[in-house]
Amino acid sequence: MSAHYFSCKVIGCGAWSDSFDSWPALVELLKNKDAVANEIKGPKPEVIPANERRRAPLPVRLAVETSWQATQRAGVDPKELCCVFVSGFGDTQLTDYMCKVLATDSKELSPTKFHNSVHNAAAGYWTISTGCEKAANSVAGFQDSVPLALMEAAIQCHEEQVPILITFFDAPVSAVLTDIMGEGSSFSFSMIIAPEQLSFSEKTSEENILRLNVVSESCDWPVLQSEQPALQRCYSNNPSARILPLLEVLLGVSGTKELQYPISEQLSILLSAG
């Protein structure tokens, strides 16, 4: 069967890791090889009410922070956005807490930690904090999380003709699982995509067309061209940081306008910036 193209425009981004705290800071690192990465603590997303924020686990705070940044940059009300949240590892620190308690005789779990342990905690905190009543999805693709979530969101955007917030986030891995998963790191990136013809925002300076195509062929993982050690470290140990080569394409710093990601042994997605 013929190839399938889905076109959308990227209207706002947000970013956070141990070495950048905003999309402009990440752009600087990706564009300028002499830029120096700072050590960042946090985040403390303002949009979550203070009493809830204290109880919010790190992956949730990462995801909500960059989601909020993206909506602010796009000038879009979060209530207008369906959302797709994706994490490759899930919250392994909470899993660690629960498994340790359950291995004891008492087995008494904290109710707050239990409800925070659902994979859709980030989507839950986001929709609760922003009053968003739209469809909220929370998906997982392990190491393939970035291309699978991009595909899922691009198809939803195309089929339902709605703008969508996509947030890719992963946090450091619990000690017990690092043997098999690697150490991980704090990384979250959000982008808002919208149907090309949809116009609902005054701010259009960051608009960038993204085209996604599912192709029946295998491919290798793309190479991150930036030599920034902090970015290379994230790229190698954090499934969500696999978005970084696509950002180089969107920013025009990679020397190419397209990029391929594998989604199975025989299938890949081709992404191009226009």
Added chain:
Amino acid sequence: MDIRLVDYESTTAAGIDLTALRKAIDTQTSGLRSNDFFDSPLNTWIGRITEVDTIDLGEWQSRNNALAALGLEQGSIRSTIDSLIKRFSATRIGIVMGSSTSSIDRTETAYTALTESGQLSDEYRQPLVHNPHAPSLFVAHYTGITGPALTINTACSSSAKVFATGARWLNSGIVDAVVVGGVDTLCMSVLHGFDSLQLVSPNPCKPFDQNREGINLGEAAGYAVLMRPEDAETDLDISLRGYGESSDAYHMSHPHPDGLGARLSMQQALSMAELEPDAIGYINLHGTSSRANDLIEGQLIEKLFPKTTQCSSTKGWMGHTLGAAGISEGIIALDTLRTGLIPGSMNLDVLDDQLDFSIQAENKLAELNHVMSNSFGFGGNNCSLLFSKVAG
């Protein structure tokens, strides 16, 4: 919208396959038992599938994957998948699995067998199992499907939302068939987690009853194969006509007091199917048997639907199967289009005195054209599905 079902199967405590489930519904035989789940001391009832206990998948082993495999061996699901792979190729079939626990049962077990230095012992070094995507990774491995495979983890709405994603994938043309599924197993996290929220009932659950005491947890695997109508070679004549997806924007573990998100998801499903509420003959309710859910959902049904719409919760047969509830109960709902047998709301003695809608304990026979199923999850995540008989 018109997305066809070409096959479906269900494995729950009420029956290992669809045939056994139909019999259990007809005879009103519950699969719930007093809690005997390994070393859990909780005083409650559970919907356990004992056939899972003896399955060993080697490097893929987890209770959740074992149940996923058991479910795939029921009815004609495997042969349907095999013939679709031959017809279209393995890359043109998609997988969308829903789960809330994925394989956390295996991580729990691994923590009881850590090495002296606190590391995973050899048999538990399973990166493809200890992650939230495990159900789809396993189903792809087990079936040989190499198309896109995604896992949806939105707690108790997970395997309802798989139908929405599956439908979008088919309408977009990236696949020719989608295997949608849901699998969740009993494990310590959910038993003791729901207990920490004081939601677990010491007795068999009684959804919508005045004296309901909480939920019973269960485990299940369910699958459906979806196709575009022009490609579907089937005489099932069942169509997914609508879905609704919404958020409560209220609280992580308590439903919106006015059922705001639940109302939105039901209205979206009706609107997508271009149907009015009085067209719906039966709704399989979320009906967990918790005080809050049943009151809020029941009041909403009373407002939105006429008394001609028959409703029930079927959790008295199998318990709340969490991330597998969406598809397990979606299958119960859509199967009534073929059998005409509407399940009663098992264990309902006295309807909550704040509620007034069409629900009773006894089964009913009726010719149905349109049915719905509701699934609401933690984080205020809601999904409603609408299935219709394909007009002759």
